[in-house]
Amino acid sequence: MRILTGKDVGIQFADNKRWLYRHVDFHLDSSQILALVGDNGVGKTTLIRAIMGQRALTEGELVRDHAQDLRIGYVPQYHDDIGAFPLHIADFVGLSYDRGLLPWLRRSEKEHLEHVLNEANLTEIANERIDRASGGEKQRAFLAQAMIQDPDVLILDEATANLDNVAKFALMDVVKHYRDHHDLSVIMVSHDLDIVERYSDNYLLLSPDGAEFGPIADLDTSKLEEGGRDHV
Amino acid sequence: MFNYPFMQNAYVVGTLIAIVSGFIGVFVVARSMSFLAHVLSEIGFAGASFALFMGWSPLLGMLGFTLVSSASIGQLDMGDERRSESTVSAVSSVAIGLGIAFLALSQKNASSATSILFGSIFSISHANIVQVIILTLAVLLVGVVLYRPLRHVAFDHATAVDSLPYVKMVDVVFLVLMATTVAVSAQVVGSLLIFILMTLPASAAMRWGRRVSHMIGLAIIFALVGVWGALALSYWTNVPVSFFIAMIESMIYFASTAAR
Numbered sequence: 001m002r003i004l005t006g007k008d009v010g011i012q013f014a015d016n017k018r019w020l021y022r023h024v025d026f027h028l029d030s031s032q033i034l035a036l037v038g039d040n041g042v043g044k045t046t047l048i049r050a051i052m053g054q055r056a057l058t059e060g061e062l063v064r065d066h067a068q069d070l071r072i073g074y075v076p077q078y079h080d081d082i083g084a085f086p087l088h089i090a091d092f093v094g095l096s097y098d099r100g101l102l103p104w105l106r107r108s109e110k111e112h113l114e115h116v117l118n119e120a121n122l123t124e125i126a127n128e129r130i131d132r133a134s135g136g137e138k139q140r141a142f143l144a145q146a147m148i149q150d151p152d153v154l155i156l157d158e159a160t161a162n163l164d165n166v167a168k169f170a171l172m173d174v175v176k177h178y179r180d181h182h183d184l185s186v187i188m189v190s191h192d193l194d195i196v197e198r199y200s201d202n203y204l205l206l207s208p209d210g211a212e213f214g215p216i217a218d219l220d221t222s223k224l225e226e227g228g229r230d231h232v
Numbered sequence: 233m234f235n236y237p238f239m240q241n242a243y244v245v246g247t248l249i250a251i252v253s254g255f256i257g258v259f260v261v262a263r264s265m266s267f268l269a270h271v272l273s274e275i276g277f278a279g280a281s282f283a284l285f286m287g288w289s290p291l292l293g294m295l296g297f298t299l300v301s302s303a304s305i306g307q308l309d310m311g312d313e314r315r316s317e318s319t320v321s322a323v324s325s326v327a328i329g330l331g332i333a334f335l336a337l338s339q340k341n342a343s344s345a346t347s348i349l350f351g352s353i354f355s356i357s358h359a360n361i362v363q364v365i366i367l368t369l370a371v372l373l374v375g376v377v378l379y380r381p382l383r384h385v386a387f388d389h390a391t392a393v394d395s396l397p398y399v400k401m402v403d404v405v406f407l408v409l410m411a412t413t414v415a416v417s418a419q420v421v422g423s424l425l426i427f428i429l430m431t432l433p434a435s436a437a438m439r440w441g442r443r444v445s446h447m448i449g450l451a452i453i454f455a456l457v458g459v460w461g462a463l464a465l466s467y468w469t470n471v472p473v474s475f476f477i478a479m480i481e482s483m484i485y486f487a488s489t490a491a492r
Contacts, residue, residue: 052394074391074394076390076391076394078390079388079390079391082388084262084264085261085262085387085438085447086442087387087442087443087444088442088443091442091443091444092387092388095383095384095387095388095391095392096384096391096395097380098380098381098383098384098385098392098395098396099380099381099396100380101377101380102380103376103379103380103445104445127442129442142391145388145391146391149395
């Protein structure tokens, strides 16, 4: 089932008339993982902002094929200083319950929270402070926080950057699990070619000369300026 | 002590003010807005002096000035934090200057100035009591109703802006709640020492608490201990309430820092 289609998308800098990219075509189906790749500064975050409806396109359209009110969960690369007033991981993830008039969680919400924490392998450390968690555990907590709102599309912005291999795969395995069990589509911005090749279905490569979209097997990594397995 | 109506009134008003300061204080500290709270209290001072000059109730003058300023601050997009600190300092200077001017112009005696600056909970008028009760209950009601979005915005701003479509409205409402809390808290501790009730109990509580609900609960308890203790000690010794609140709250804060 098609979730999102980008048709002839073009984004232009407002001031100097330079195009970031033009004629970008792609689509995202349910339960698919799309890797959004390209060199630094090419405009991946800008496209993400356009997909989230926070930025207008200069040309083309982004069609929400299945549902107009697409729920998009965004997992940013950086959070504000969570060490200042560190919460327990369960409380931190629960911050996502930000609608409704009840100050406390309903039983269904508590159960959903437990379930999400469980799927992210955070149950054991749910009552630990988030600032004392390892990098991988923190990333899983950020991921769980986005999953609370039951998104249709999850956008991961460099989620595996700064993680060691064990933590990277632990995180992506959780993403895969959510994808399989919650009918989730994922857009993954990443420079980590190992992860991209291992976990995504399709790729969208952005560059000023033109965009490329296709199955991950077709991705020619030499096209990326900083391509290579050991890229950081 | 409790046979006197003025003490009964002081405890009722003081209790409500402590609860609301502890509650709102946690969000103020979480969002690093303590400096803004300080400036709002100085603007409140200007408002109270202006009201005195015009012959109005100082509380209403304070409320008017703080509400207008916080609503305006909400409209400004505070980009660079360092620049915004300087802007806020400049606003603060204007406020203090105006406050001093109005006090001088109103030619009231020194005790009016003292009560605005340092609090006047033992001499609070009946009308003021009713106003404080209504305002604190209103703030608590809005705070409870908006608890979920406020909590997300305060403790994880990065994801809150994407999650809440109406996040700017939440910000403005929060500023209004802050302004109102500052104006009512000034009745107890005076506008000079607002931060004692707004930021100290919350800062101490946030060293202990690991869930937002616990932080708020503890902040309220710390604020109540301070206010109740200070009222009693002030009654017995005739030394101003603000002094005792300052001492009690700082002791609680330093003890919390040492223990955690």
